[in-house]
Amino acid sequence: AQSVTQPDIHITVSEGASLELRCNYSYGATPYLFWYVQSPGQGLQLLLKYFSGDTLVQGIKGFEAEFKRSQSSFNLRKPSVHWSDAAEYFCAVGASRGGGFKTIFGAGTRLFVKA
């Protein structure tokens, strides 16, 4: 069965420091991978997605993620965190199901940014 694991429930980084949020997935075929961000009081917003091709994917707000098939990982990175990046981040895998397509989300990692 498909699943997504985000090992870190919460992470705290200093403003200006680099960030890496971990995501591991379980899926039998080539996965379709997503990172979403949920800011306080706002809906989920897509940061980036991977379907095929270059394994390093660039997203919005300066985020990037790298797909590593050998490690079943799709970690999210940002070189320099801003206070406005404090939010909850969800990794997700898309899976074909019953002729359709279903997105399975991880439990999320809450990012705190300290001054």
Next chain:
Amino acid sequence: GAGVSQSPSNKVTEKGKDVELRCDPISGHTALYWYRQRLGQGLEFLIYFQGNSAPDKSGLPSDRFSAERTGESVSTLTIQRTQQEDSAVYLCASSLRLGPGTDTQYFGPGTRLTVL
């Protein structure tokens, strides 16, 4: 509209009552999804629609939950005989079509349901 809208934004109900949650997807989006997010947890997939059809209802938690979609537009999620464990934020999303290349989902702000 410009984005996915959901109503009501907040709903407080008494245990045993029925509730209806509404989702207006982005115009032209044929795929629509419902998720549940319990406090401090990730998103739990409930059901998706391709057009007005819901081919996979296995994500619905119980037979108290049902959903429909009409005119490839508005969808309603109905919870009958609500229980306290139904308290959560219910999120709706829509995408242009089903499938990995077109499955960028745009989420609504959610409906926060509280069952007393």
